[in-house]
Amino acid sequence: MPSPRSLRRQNPITFVLAGILCIGFFLFFFSSNDGTAVSSGSGSGRTSSSVLSPPSLPFRKSKANEPHSAPPVEHYFMNNVTQSRNPAENKEKVLILTPLARFYQAYWDNLNKIAYPHDLISLGFIIPKTKEGNQAYADLQKQVTKTQSGPKAKRFASITILRQDTENPLMSQNEAERHKMENQKARRAAMAKARNSLLFTTLGPTTSWVLWLDADIVEFPPTLIQDLADYDAPIVAPNCFQRYYNNDKKAMDVRPYDYNNWIDSSTAKEMAAKMGKDDILLEGYAEMPTYRTLMAMMHDPSADPGTKIKLDGVGGAALLVKADVHRDGAMFPPFPFYHLIETEGFAKMAKRLNWDSYGLPNYLVYHYNE
């Protein structure tokens, strides 16, 4: 029994097939093409074909059934790794390093908002093996998974997460305990070791800049990298402040937080000269008046926001460093180096290697307020 013409022409199967074809076409057309987008899309990304690649480069997963092939011979042209005033234009790679003890969502949100091309940014974290660290690790992992499977433009080139091998001398990370003077040396030595471990395992042959950013910096401008790089300084530190509720003014206000950015004083030098080999000078303690010029106290909202000053000691809250400085050997001394330790010692060591440190008193990043 023949069906009517119109019925034959508009057979529902035809419609279904056409629909599937259409959807399929659109799916193919619009869906992301991971490989090409990251490796060649921007022209800057370099991928490695082996698992044994610098952590600052993403690598291709190998097929499970693929026959074993020898790792390739990789060439890196380190003469071409530049550090210029406009890093984004020159496709310079930035490594953002964070020693993570506690995870703050605001920190991660700000990181995601960074205006620098994300496919040029590698992240590195080092987390202590403590209960608190495990919590931070879990939180971080969740956010990392979310970001790295999210929209392509927001994905970072690579993320390395390390668990610390050195034990933390202090179990408690709380503010009062952390800042006790007698605890400082051991705490900062451990911190320095963590920073060095993170730095030397993640610094790749293609990295141009290293941005040190503490996990408790919860507010910073999205253009931080471009802004700091524009000073063309080997080491440059913005001023680290903290927002708090000012009871006198009955309003939110800001106050200085990081006292490790300073210009040396003759008093401090004299004190150092009288000290034993293993003693250290600390900043921000009434028991130890050094009379150094603190950058935290030089903040002036009405002055030129671009002011740059030369520093002798730097803090690690936020710090943009040319990778060459670290490559030359400037690290965070875990031992008293000229009576200085960790980030302050780093500035001194860089100075010994003829690299100067600078600070920006009127460029602010904000520390978490506990």
Added chain:
Amino acid sequence: MLPLHAKSKMHRHAFSNGQAAYPSTGGSGTFSIQPHKFQPRSQPALRRRRQLIQRLLLFGSILLTGFFFFFPDLRPDLGSSPLSYLASSDESKLETVRYYDLSNVQGTARGWEREERILLCAPLRDAAPHLPMFFGHLKNLTYPHNLIDLAFLVGDSKDNTLELLNSKLEELQADPEAKNQFGEISILEKDFGQKVNQDVESRHGFAAQAGRRKSMAQARNWLLSAALRPTHSWVYWRDVDVETAPFTILEDLMRHNKDVIVPNVWRPLPDWLGGEQPYDLNSWQESETALALADTLDEDAVIVEGYAEYATWRPHLAYLRDPYGDPDMEMEIDGVGGVSILAKAKVFRQGVHFPAFSFEKHAETEGFGKMAKRMKFSVVGLPHYTIWHLYEPSVDDIRHMEEMEKERKAKEAEEAAKKQKEDKIKEQFDNKGSDWEKEKAAVQDLVQKAKNEEKEEAKKKEEKKKAKEAAKEAAKEELKEEAKAEKAKEAAKKDVEKREEIHEAWGADERGKAAPKQ
């Protein structure tokens, strides 16, 4: 019951296409067209509207497709491509997140059993002549090759180091045997620019040492910082110009389970220089004298071992060698030489590096030892476990060898002249001898056989040879006397040289070096 059932079954398949004709319980039996399909012709207005919608949709989709085609950034992301699940699944899958636990890569005494990775670092400059030998050593290493990552820094080379290195490495990795292939291999190219005058004398002069050591330290730091990974448990520094080393050197050094460990480094010498000589004088123990000396120097001064300017009286690892001593014997040291250093990766991870500045008055490998000590790592040397550095004659040696060559030639010429003279004499004597022989034969028994005669002649010849040799011996004795005097002079010179011998961690250009004359 049964007939009814049979009847209904019959009716169910009334048509060949399986369509039931009527409900089996249907009563009337009249034929009716079941779906009462009647489609009215669409009215023109309705049809036009439908066409319009169709056209709009078509136009819209073409526009959208075109738009997204030219602006790929604006495409909505519908997740990863379905293609990736089919053909190119692995090619398009990038791994961007990595997790490491640094407590797994601490380094233990039996690393090969725990599959601990070693990073082998070698800074190169104009090292092409040594590469074949170096790769020979690499192939012979008994440590599992897939656990060894290689990193080379090639800089300021004027020869074909880079090309040769590349081809050698490709060759190495092309080995069909998987266990002969190495792990990650990186070649880093970086020119630091010549900071030191290349003039031979000034380069080895005392004044140039500090600057040279600092720039070598810089190269080492660049290499390490770019090549160290979170997967490494050990780092091994090796110069390319090591001539002889045990194949098991990595295991041998690792077994001691020290943070930093170095073997003793000597070098073979030609017999006329004494056969062998301590080479690496940078492995030493700190002395009170040196510490006191360090306090008197200014901030940027670098103490260089082996120069008369700095008499440190330090015990050197090299001088403590006993060829028959226990190779496992350890000695605590403070400064280390860079020919062959095995260190746990955690030493470098925690920040110890080769100071390119004066660190406690030392730079490069010596400063490295000092800094490791400062951070409470164990630093030891093995006085009786020796590897041999390549011997390359210094300018003085070459001069001396030329003299020796000249002497030898003179001697040869002299000998040739002597021989000629002797031959002449022999000829004359021979003639006479044969004459006399003939006469004698004539005079004496005629029955004497020709054989006897030949024998006699042979004997005679031998005697003559002996006489000639005696003459030669006398001449040699005379020459030896001369050489001895020369040697004594040389030895005196060498003593001074020994102190000046500074270990070279660099490429070949440092090699044809002249020990500065006192």
